[in-house]
Amino acid sequence: MSWQQVYEQWLNEENLPENLKAELKDLNEDPEKCEDAFYAPLEFGTAGMRGILGAGINRMNIFTVRQATEGLARFMDAQGIEVKRRGVAIAYDSRHMSPEFAMEAAKTLAQHNIQAYVFESLRPTPELSFAVRHLNAFSGIMITASHNPAAYNGYKVYGEDGGQMPPADADALTKYVRAVENPLKVEVLSENEAQMSDLITIIGEEVDAEYLKELQTVTINQALIDEMxxxxKLxxxxxxxxxxxxxxxxxQQAGFEKFVIVPEQAVADPNFTTVKSPNPEEHSAFEYAIRLGEKEGADLLIATDPDADRLGAAVRLPDGTYQVLTxxxxxxxxxxxxxxxxxxxGxxxxxxxxxxxxxxxxxxxEIAKKYDTKMVNVLTGFKFIAEKIQQYEVDQSQSFMFxxxxxxxxLVKPFVRDKDAIQALVLLAEVAAYYKKEGKTLYDGLQDIFEEYGYFEEKTISVTLSGIEGSEKIKALMAKFREEAPKAFAEVPVTQTEDFKALIxxxxxxxxxxxxxxPPADVLKYYLEDGSWIAIRPSGTxxxxxxxxxxxxASQEEADQKIKEFEEAINTLTA
Structure with missing residues (x-):
């Protein structure tokens, strides 16, 4: 069907919620937005399905959530009765519609006689990963858009190892999802049936307690924390x-007593009122933390994103100001x-x-080499790190450290199989305590590392290209770099090229x-004569x-200058 026909299908749907009906009428006044909402369904990328909230197959709404879950249910149906009994753990974050989407997923699974374990209230993504393994569930669903702006929500699917589904399983699941031709017709339990169903179990504090128990293993030197x-001041x-x-x-459990939480940002708020974007990568996200840090004389500022899988930090400089680290x-x-x-x-x-x-x-x-520790590189997406952890758990070939x-x-400890900002929060506080005992800050510690190993500098340039036209531009840019491979960047020759799509x-x-x-991935990486490298990839979500x-x-100034020149070269190539 054309996107116009799909739009008409939605417009004529009797059971459409009033908010979506109103939005459909508004979309009719803006053909470009209407086409973007209906031209293609949301796809699973490196971190699942993510999109703007609203009406349409290219938007996050109860119907696209039902469609994705119907696909998961059919995938599980094909695995047999034991898999269905093991069920699916479901958690959600503080975003608009997150609780509703979580329950829609549970009602869809229950329609297939699949057990669903739904958290009683919002929980971090890493706890969902933990819960899958703790409950011996076959799968997990996390309703979140991670660090995206307030207009977004998303849907992540986890495998039985607690990691996000790797490509083979994700591809198989996607086929089942796409086989659901009309998301408007997916059958789910009614609200009354859901309340009465034994197939929907509410979970909460007991899982929290087990997660926090495991979290105690993140601490390496308890005596240090007992002292410092x-x-x-955190x-x-x-x-x-x-x-x-x-x-x-x-x-508190680890033994840190002098920490304060930014009060204005401690309240769950789907609009993220105090920040432009709830992304700890961005300096603006630390505005309130810096203000409080200056007042408290804090040694370290830490921020976690809305689903608490990513962590950012700002360290105090010698002049008392704070610098956000990469x-x-x-x-x-x-x-x-x-x-x-x-x-x-020992x-x-x-x-x-x-x-x-x-x-x-x-x-x-370089750091790993010094400690005779093996470094393994994987594709972008924490699912690939989780895959390796699972492999090592089975064959005992390596001991995972980080x-x-x-x-x-x-990720510090593998009782979670995804990024875990709660683990990182505890560990980074311990690292800061270590340097404080030495009379140093984390900034001093970073300078020590640079002096020992060299001044490494990195920068990521993200170019947003929205809508159908943007999607085509991204494809065209990747094709251009493949067909007209650069021989140099900023006059520094390319010595080696890796194409992870062609696997060469x-x-x-x-x-x-x-x-x-x-595994194949749409990534290009160029190694340069001076030891630098440049990589290009479209975002998966x-x-x-x-x-x-x-x-x-050899110095920070030289590293900064190189980054500047490479950035200018990239801007020229993409103009």
């Missing part, structure tokens, strides 16, 4: 999201501390491994090629194309 936990903001309840308990810098600081602390305690395994994405800093690799992505996602690595000098061993720049230099 009364001294470290400001924490959950940015109106799910992090407060477990984050506050986690810090995800790569935070990853390096945590890896350095973890490996050093375990080495000193608890660093011989087969220790750290995992990171292919677009994350090589500073982490996993991270440059986009502010970290080519050396520029002699044309020698070899196969890449990762947002209408963006991303350019990653990474370099290494």
């Amino acid at each position: 936990g009364k001294e470290l 400001v924490y903001t959950p940015l109106h999201g799910t992090g407060k309840m477990l984050g506050e308990k986690a810090l 995800g790569n810098q935070l990853g390096a600081i945590m890896i350095q501390y973890i490996l050093k602390a375990h080495q000193q305690a 608890t660093l395994p011989e087969n220790a491994v750290v995992l990171k994405s292919i677009v994350s800093s090589e500073l982490a690799t 996993g991270f992505e440059e986009s502010y996602g970290y 690595r080519v050396t520029t000098a002699d044309g020698h090629s070899e196969a890449l061993k990762t 947002e209408p963006k194309i991303k350019f990653y720049i990474a370099t290494r230099a």
Whole structure:
């Protein structure tokens, strides 16, 4: 059907909620917006399905949630009765329609006689990941749009290992979802049937208690916290999201006493009233935390995004102001501390491994080398880190120590199989306590790392290209870079190119090629003569194309200059 026919189908649907009916009428006045809402269904990317709230197959609403869940239910039907008994854990964040979407998912599953475990109130994404394994569920659903603006919501699907579904399973699930031709006709339990059903179980405090019990294992040096936990001054903001309840308990449980939570941002608010975007990557998200930090004389400011899977931090500089660190810098600081602390305690395994994405800093690799720890690179998407953890759990070949992505996602202990900002909150506080005991700040600690390993600098450029036209532009840009491969960036020659879609690595000098061993992904990576690298990939969940720049230099000034020149070269190539 054409998008116009799909629009008419929705317009004529008798059971459409009044808010969606009103929106459909408004869309009729704006053909461009109407087409964008109906031209194609939302797709699963590296982090599931995510989109703007509203009417249409390209929007997040109860019908697209039902369609996705109907696909999951049919996928589970095909697995047999035991899988259906194990059921699905469901959690949700503080966004508009999140509780409603969670219950719509549960009602859809129950229609198929599949058990659903629904959290009583909002919970962080990492707790959902934990709950899947804790409950021995077959799958999990998290209703969240992570760090996106207030107009968005989303739907993540988790496998039985607690990780987001890897490509093979996600592809199989997607086929079932797409086989649901009309989301308007998906059958679900009525509200009355849902209240009476034994197939929908409400969960909460008992899972919280088990998660918090596991969280105690994140602490490496309890004696250090016992000594410095009364001294470290910490400001924490959950940015109106799910992090407060477990984050506050986690810090108290670990032994940190002098932390304060930004009061204006402690309340769950789907409009994220105090921030332009609830994204801890952005400096503006720290405005209130910085204000409170200056008042309290805080050593460290920490922010978690609305579903508490990403964490950002700002460190106090010598002049008393605060600097927001990059995800790569935070990853390096945590890896350095973890490996050093375990080495000193005699608890660093011989087969220790750290995992990171292919677009994350090589500073982490240099640190791992010093501690004789293996570094494994995986594709972007924490599901690939979770896959490796599961593999190591089965074959016992490596001992997982840490996993991270440059986009502010970290995992310390594998009782969760996704990014976990609550774990990172506790660990980073411990790292700050370590440096405070030495009379240093985290900023000083980062400078020590740079002086030892070199000045690594990275920058991500995200270009937003919305709608149908934007989607085509992103495809055209990726095609252009493949067909007209750059020979240099800022006059620095390209020595090697990796195409993760074609699964090939080519050396520029002699044309020698070899196969890449990762799953296919729409990513290009260029290695340059000076040791820098540049990568390009479309976002899996947002209408963006991303350019990653990474370099290494003998000084901060030289690194900054290189980043500036590479950024200008990219702007020229994409103009």
